[in-house]
Amino acid sequence: MPYEFLRAQERKMIFKAAPLVCGVAVVALLTLTPASSQNGSKKATVPEQQFPEAPAAFDNKSNGTVDDATHAADQGKFDEIENVGDGLGPLYNAQSCRECHQNPTSGAGSQVSELRVGHLGPNRRFENPNIPIARGAEIIMGRTLVNDRAICPSAAFPDTEIQQRVPDSETVRTTRISVNALGDGFVEAVADQTLVDLAREQCRNSHRRVCGLVVYVPIVEAPGRAGVGRFGWKDQHASLLSFSGDAYLNEMGITNVLFPDEVTKLCNTVNEPNDKPGSDGLSDVDHFARFIRASKAPPRDRTLANTPAAMRGSELFDKIGCAVCHVRSLTTAPAGTKINGDQFTIPAALGSKTFHPFSDFLLHDVGTGDGIVIPTVEHYGRVTRRMPREATLENFQRTENRLRTAPLWGVRFHTRLMHDGVTVTLRDAILRHAGESSQATRDFRRLGPKDQDAVLEFLRSL
Numbered sequence: 449m450p451y452e453f454l455r456a457q458e459r460k461m462i463f464k465a466a467p468l469v470c471g472v473a474v475v476a477l478l479t480l481t482p483a484s485s486q487n488g489s490k491k492a493t494v495p496e497q498q499f500p501e502a503p504a505a506f507d508n509k510s511n512g513t514v515d516d517a518t519h520a521a522d523q524g525k526f527d528e529i530e531n532v533g534d535g536l537g538p539l540y541n542a543q544s545c546r547e548c549h550q551n552p553t554s555g556a557g558s559q560v561s562e563l564r565v566g567h568l569g570p571n572r573r574f575e576n577p578n579i580p581i582a583r584g585a586e587i588i589m590g591r592t593l594v595n596d597r598a599i600c601p602s603a604a605f606p607d608t609e610i611q612q613r614v615p616d617s618e619t620v621r622t623t624r625i626s627v628n629a630l631g632d633g634f635v636e637a638v639a640d641q642t643l644v645d646l647a648r649e650q651c652r653n654s655h656r657r658v659c660g661l662v663v664y665v666p667i668v669e670a671p672g673r674a675g676v677g678r679f680g681w682k683d684q685h686a687s688l689l690s691f692s693g694d695a696y697l698n699e700m701g702i703t704n705v706l707f708p709d710e711v712t713k714l715c716n717t718v719n720e721p722n723d724k725p726g727s728d729g730l731s732d733v734d735h736f737a738r739f740i741r742a743s744k745a746p747p748r749d750r751t752l753a754n755t756p757a758a759m760r761g762s763e764l765f766d767k768i769g770c771a772v773c774h775v776r777s778l779t780t781a782p783a784g785t786k787i788n789g790d791q792f793t794i795p796a797a798l799g800s801k802t803f804h805p806f807s808d809f810l811l812h813d814v815g816t817g818d819g820i821v822i823p824t825v826e827h828y829g830r831v832t833r834r835m836p837r838e839a840t841l842e843n844f845q846r847t848e849n850r851l852r853t854a855p856l857w858g859v860r861f862h863t864r865l866m867h868d869g870v871t872v873t874l875r876d877a878i879l880r881h882a883g884e885s886s887q888a889t890r891d892f893r894r895l896g897p898k899d900q901d902a903v904l905e906f907l908r909s910l
């Protein structure tokens with residue numbers, strides 16, 4: 449999704465560190481082990497309090513945040529097909545959230561990819577693209593996303609040509625595959641500090657080989673406030689409500705309270721915002737966010753998870769250092785904690801839960817960087833006193849060749865892998881990792897064929 453339209457500011461900080469993070473599977477807490485990635489995982493040394501497991505299932509039922517009937521109704525909004533009369537477009541990618549978030553059920557991911565481009569300006573800095581439409585009469589600027597569809601020409605506007613196409617001048621190009629959002633309520637409820645600490649420990653424990661980057665991004669519903677980004681391939685959002693508003697505008701062309709301005713006025717006939725609050729005071733974007741917050745985590749394949757090969761693969765996954773970034777277990781902040789610039793209070797169903805995303809939600813350079821920078825400073829406006837000092841363009845520049853550690857929960861449903869969806873086998877995905885992951889990739893290559901297969905079997909069980 450498009451996520452660069454943010455108006456407030458952010459900040460981000462950089463912590464380099466790379467550690468060995470070993471989640472203890474059972475009822476685990478995120479624990480840091482001092483083991484080196486070569487020698488296998490030693491037992492976690494941090495004593496843990498045990499937190500209940502987040503519910504995991506593809507059953508379309510609520511995780512307890514709302515009742516099942518409310519959850520089903522929220523899903524109905526997420527699944528709903530929008531038409532021109534509802535405000536679809538003028539530029540858009542698809543007619544419903546579910547079109548891209550559907551496999552194996554609403555809220556998950558899919559094979560659908562989108563296009564992002566830009567170019568290098570003076571000092572070889574990344575700049576957002578200029579995309580002419582209407583035979584050059586208008587230039588779409590300020591976002592890297594290029595929409596694949598348009599609502600006109602049409603009967604009402606037979607001569608208005610607004611299809612976006614990438615000009616030759618936009619030489620930095622990538623596709624981005626649709627990601628899973630099931631279970632993301634738990635991800636949102638992880639305290640900023642947990643991710644900041646994780647980055648620091650990771651870097652220290654790996655002797656600065658693996659150092660996840662923390663980016664602070666604007667909370668759109670709390671102007672002037674920022675949080676640690678964790679959603680999208682570039683960690684471009686921290687809040688599911690912000691993401692929903694961004695997606696509604698940029699994927700579907702539906703303006704909403706958080707993103708009230710159309711990308712183009714050409715062919716636009718429905719008043720802004722297209723998404724207005726209903727009689728209960730909730731807009732579609734509120735329903736989308738509540739739907740995702742109430743979704744259960746993607747469950748393991750219970751049959752494969754128990755095969756000897758997958759269990760062996762699970763151990764090797766830790767041993768060769770995959771779990772340093774693909775962190776097994778995280779724990780959410782306690783119920784009652786206010787997050788997202790105080791706009792959301794963690795409910796009991798999401799508070800103090802352990803879940804297994806197999807990600808640290810930090811940005812890493814694993815040699816696959818697509819050159820696209822997230823939110824540039826003009827989208828953030830001026831840096832306010834509430835923003836960390838790190839909210840500088842300089843820091844955003846560092847997102848250029850980094851990507852979020854792909855969460856591996858539900859990876860067995862990903863037919864196209866990595867941010868660009870160009871890799872189609874799990875083995876190739878591993879072998880494509882370089883940069884900060886060079887040692888883990890090397891250690892994978894050094895495994896015998898049986899052990900390599902065990903790692904792949906483990907991945908197929910996730």
Ligand code: HEC
Pocket residue numbers: 449450541542543544545546547548549560561562624625626627628629632678679680681682688691692695696699700736737740
């Ligand atoms: C045309 C396909 C498409 C449509 C339609 C779409 N999305 Fe997405 N979604 C994506 C892609 C692609 C990403 C990853 C984007 C990126 O980081 O560049 C994504 C990411 C997300 C994420 C972040 C999940 C995570 O863990 O990182 C959320 C939340 C989300 N979408 C919600 C929605 C909602 C709500 C709607 C409907 C308003 C929607 N999406 C419509 C393709 C789509």
Ligand code: HEC
Pocket residue numbers: 658765768769770771772773774811812813814816817851852853854855856859862864865866867868874877878881884885888889892903907
């Ligand atoms: C330094 C951090 C890091 C380490 C170590 C690491 N990964 Fe990754 N992994 C990433 C990042 C970042 C991505 C996303 C890269 C991209 O999209 O271009 C990724 C993507 C993946 C994917 C693709 C998932 C998808 O849905 O597309 C798989 C599979 C994967 N990693 C498995 C592994 C395995 C197995 C190991 C150990 C041999 C490993 N990774 C080690 C950071 C890491």
